[in-house]
Amino acid sequence: xxxxxxxxxxxxxxxxxxxxxxxxxxxxxxxxxxxxxxxxxxxxxxxxxxxxxxxxxxxxxxxxxxxxxxxxxxxxxxxxxxxxxxxxxxxxxxxxxxxxxxxxxxxxxxxxxxxxxxxxxxxxxxxxxxxxxxxxxxxxxxx
Amino acid sequence: xxxxxxxxxxxxxxxxxxxxxxxxxxxxxxxxxxxxxxxxxxxxxxxxxxxxxxxxxxxxxxxxxxxxxxxxxxxxxxxxxxxxxxxxxxxxxxxxxxxxxxxxxxxxxxxxxxxxxxxxxxxxxxxxxxxxxxxxx
Numbered sequence: 001x002x003x004x005x006x007x008x009x010x011x012x013x014x015x016x017x018x019x020x021x022x023x024x025x026x027x028x029x030x031x032x033x034x035x036x037x038x039x040x041x042x043x044x045x046x047x048x049x050x051x052x053x054x055x056x057x058x059x060x061x062x063x064x065x066x067x068x069x070x071x072x073x074x075x076x077x078x079x080x081x082x083x084x085x086x087x088x089x090x091x092x093x094x095x096x097x098x099x100x101x102x103x104x105x106x107x108x109x110x111x112x113x114x115x116x117x118x119x120x121x122x123x124x125x126x127x128x129x130x131x132x133x134x135x136x137x138x139x140x141x142x143x
Numbered sequence: 144x145x146x147x148x149x150x151x152x153x154x155x156x157x158x159x160x161x162x163x164x165x166x167x168x169x170x171x172x173x174x175x176x177x178x179x180x181x182x183x184x185x186x187x188x189x190x191x192x193x194x195x196x197x198x199x200x201x202x203x204x205x206x207x208x209x210x211x212x213x214x215x216x217x218x219x220x221x222x223x224x225x226x227x228x229x230x231x232x233x234x235x236x237x238x239x240x241x242x243x244x245x246x247x248x249x250x251x252x253x254x255x256x257x258x259x260x261x262x263x264x265x266x267x268x269x270x271x272x273x274x275x276x277x278x279x280x
Binding site for chain 2: 004007008009010012057060061062063066067068
């Protein structure tokens, strides 16, 4: 087959704790804004991160990208950092509240440097009911 | 315009092998998937079509007809088969998830009445899937 463009999506999981709190707000404002998520001791989630890449299908391998390369990248660049960690203690969240929106932006930054395919979408499920998507600052694709 | 998606399942065996390469190169690139005895998956197929709502029927496309086309063109050919050995398009093309999505697009495109094929999504596992939006996409 010729070099047609396909999209490949892979899901990863990590468990982490966080607390939604902003120092510039009063304790009452923090409780009012973030509710249960402002609990001083924090809480945690089993996060699911789904990344989508596009690219030409290499005729020699039949692949957009080799999954072993992508899994290795995800392990070293994302899972080793976030799994079983407190997000608020990590560098990206020292000056920014650890909402899943901000986590999406950070995970977009991480996977946008993957060298073998073009990042199209980062989708994060914080719980089974809450999910977030980022397309790298552009408008959401109709896809 | 409305998008309508129908799911189907098939279970099949496959392996990854490029005959232009040495055994060592195949094993280096494809890892466990290069085992020529094959291995298998429960695949899930999602076929999405797009179209306008028919004012009489209220349908974009006839779901029963779409189900029958998927069954005839894909499931009856792929299900409980060895993709490399028994499905013609994979005699010369490696049956990766990407290539399976492309092959299913080619099997379905042009055969669905009243609606246009929008996307073929193939899940090899719940945590891995490929999408194909057509030859010009």
